[in-house]
Amino acid sequence: MTPIIEAENLGRWYGQVAGLNEVSLSIAGGITGLVGINGAGKSTLIKLLVGEIRPSRGSIRVLGEEPFANRAFFRKIGFCPQQDALYDDMTGLALITFLMRLSGYPRAQARSGAEQALQRVAMTEAMHRRIGGYSKGMRQRVKIAQAIAPQPQLLICDEPLNGLDSMGRRSILELLSELGSSGVHVLVSSHVLHEVENLTENIVLLHRGRVLAQGTVPEVRNLLTRFPRRVEITAGHARRCAEVIMPLEHVLSVGIVPETGLLKIETRDIDRFYRDLTAIVAAGELEIGSLEAVDAGLEAVFDYLVD
Amino acid sequence: MLRATIILFTFHLWRLCLSHRLLVCLGVSALPVAAAYFIKTISSYTGPPPAVELAWFLIVQFVVPVLALILGSAVVAEEVEDRTITYLFTRPIPRMTILLGRWLASLVILCSLLLACVLLTVQFLGESAAGDHEHALPAGSVAALCQVAVAGGIVYSALFAACGALVRRPIILGLGYTFAVEAFLGNLPGKNQALTIQYYLRSYLCGQSDAILARMQQLTDGPNVAMATANDALATLVYVLVTALVVGCWTISRRQYVLTS
Numbered sequence: 001m002t003p004i005i006e007a008e009n010l011g012r013w014y015g016q017v018a019g020l021n022e023v024s025l026s027i028a029g030g031i032t033g034l035v036g037i038n039g040a041g042k043s044t045l046i047k048l049l050v051g052e053i054r055p056s057r058g059s060i061r062v063l064g065e066e067p068f069a070n071r072a073f074f075r076k077i078g079f080c081p082q083q084d085a086l087y088d089d090m091t092g093l094a095l096i097t098f099l100m101r102l103s104g105y106p107r108a109q110a111r112s113g114a115e116q117a118l119q120r121v122a123m124t125e126a127m128h129r130r131i132g133g134y135s136k137g138m139r140q141r142v143k144i145a146q147a148i149a150p151q152p153q154l155l156i157c158d159e160p161l162n163g164l165d166s167m168g169r170r171s172i173l174e175l176l177s178e179l180g181s182s183g184v185h186v187l188v189s190s191h192v193l194h195e196v197e198n199l200t201e202n203i204v205l206l207h208r209g210r211v212l213a214q215g216t217v218p219e220v221r222n223l224l225t226r227f228p229r230r231v232e233i234t235a236g237h238a239r240r241c242a243e244v245i246m247p248l249e250h251v252l253s254v255g256i257v258p259e260t261g262l263l264k265i266e267t268r269d270i271d272r273f274y275r276d277l278t279a280i281v282a283a284g285e286l287e288i289g290s291l292e293a294v295d296a297g298l299e300a301v302f303d304y305l306v307d
Numbered sequence: 308m309l310r311a312t313i314i315l316f317t318f319h320l321w322r323l324c325l326s327h328r329l330l331v332c333l334g335v336s337a338l339p340v341a342a343a344y345f346i347k348t349i350s351s352y353t354g355p356p357p358a359v360e361l362a363w364f365l366i367v368q369f370v371v372p373v374l375a376l377i378l379g380s381a382v383v384a385e386e387v388e389d390r391t392i393t394y395l396f397t398r399p400i401p402r403m404t405i406l407l408g409r410w411l412a413s414l415v416i417l418c419s420l421l422l423a424c425v426l427l428t429v430q431f432l433g434e435s436a437a438g439d440h441e442h443a444l445p446a447g448s449v450a451a452l453c454q455v456a457v458a459g460g461i462v463y464s465a466l467f468a469a470c471g472a473l474v475r476r477p478i479i480l481g482l483g484y485t486f487a488v489e490a491f492l493g494n495l496p497g498k499n500q501a502l503t504i505q506y507y508l509r510s511y512l513c514g515q516s517d518a519i520l521a522r523m524q525q526l527t528d529g530p531n532v533a534m535a536t537a538n539d540a541l542a543t544l545v546y547v548l549v550t551a552l553v554v555g556c557w558t559i560s561r562r563q564y565v566l567t568s
Contacts, residue, residue: 052397
């Protein structure tokens with residue numbers, strides 16, 4: 001697949017401070033999460049991606065174009081910025097209609113496009129009210145609506161879940177997921193790792209202005225070979241279970257929590273462990289209640305990487 | 308480009324009409340009108356009203372640059388400060404249309420207020436603004452004042468709009484320029500006056516008739532500086548206007564506005 005975003009030795013300095021340093025990456029289509037703690041360089045990268053600023057060094061191409069002040073490029077993208085800034089004296093519908101007109105749509109089409117976008121983010125009822133009276137979640141949805149209204153090829157959202165309650169977050173994640181399924185490329189930045197994980201497996205991990213890792217979460221986790229994989233199992237007979245598992249060549253340790261009978265296993269090859277365990281269970285040697293890979297998630301991966 | 312400029316013009320004009328900024332502008336432009344009304348009807352002053360002083364010092368030297376500063380400096384800087392410029396920058400329009408569309412909308416308000424200010428001030432002064440006393444407005448000076456106020460407003464606002472594209476706090480720079488350069492340097496004796504826009508506005512005004520020239524020389528206590536001809540003054544004002552717009556458009560097209568989150 002042709003990459004939609006390509007950056008090479010990208011760097012951006014704010015005076016003496018490096019916002020981004022030596023970043024080289026290539027992002028294919030679909031939904032991609034840009035994750036990292038606050039100050040990792042996510043917003044700087046996004047500002048470069050949407051042409052708000054120019055790189056201090058290196059190059060960046062998005063959808064085959066250089067972003068800065070490139071009108072052809074802005075026909076292809078939708079951008080939902082992080083800042084909670086909108087034209088508070090306007091109604092949601094008037095704002096998006098105005099922005100649609102700036103995107104080149106005739107008046108009637110601009111209005112119907114704005115209505116559709118607002119409907120998509122469940123803002124139809126409030127669209128005739130002034131934005132100044134909207135709740136944080138409604139403002140966030142208007143920001144997303146203005147980004148999706150011109151039907152972009154690529155939607156870039158900078159921290160779209162900030163300030164939303166759990167219901168709001170879920171509805172935005174569902175919307176982004178739906179857009180991804182409909183063929184729109186989506187790039188979402190967030191410092192809340194598990195939320196991005198719920199949306200996509202494709203991630204770019206940023207830390208201190210550099211790319212720590214890129215790929216799917218399991219791929220990145222598998223690269224971290226110096227950290228054994230941890231699995232927790234509940235079984236009817238914990239001691240018997242430990243006796244069966246311990247001799248496996250790739251198993252490094254097995255511990256039992258006496259109170260619960262929970263087995264904590266460390267292995268250096270998770271795939272072989274799953275294969276062997278399946279064979280053991282199929283042979284009737286063990287009965288397993290539950291199995292959980294506790295450090296396969298994005299948060300654990302991120303912690304290991306930062307360590 | 309024209310389409311985007313018109314859309315931005317309409318949008319900004321509509322928002323300006325509903326803004327607090329307009330109230331401030333109304334307040335500033337009402338000052339000479341209120342002063343004229345006060346002198347004519349309320350105060351115990353019985354002499355002929357100081358029409359020339361009000362028109363020149365209060366309107367041309369104060370109201371025109373201050374109104375232009377309030378409206379012109381906001382053309383780009385307001386969007387940057389409100390962090391809403393992102394929405395405009397990420398649309399397929401030339402960036403310079405943001406400056407042009409918004410500046411033109413500001414001009415509509417600015418020129419309307421300045422014309423109303425001049426006409427209402429003269430109206431309140433009534434017949435005593437004319438005549439042959441030392442404070443009276445010479446014949447034909449109302450039309451000339453209107454032209455000067457509008458020309459000054461256009462040039463100043465373009466200058467401050469460009470300033471707003473260049474720096475983050477244009478109002479501070481603009482206030483410094485208005486009072487330190489235009490008001491102070493513009494009234495100092497000597498050729499340095501020619502470095503100010505006020506000099507060219509005065510030259511244009513004086514070039515309209517000999518009577519106005521004589522009254523202005525009386526007002527500034529003698530012919531301390533040779534005035535430019537009306538045509539030269541107008542050409543210089545147009546030159547400043549075009550330069551300011553080119554600098555403003557170039558800046559907004561090239562500059563990276565780093566907005567805080």
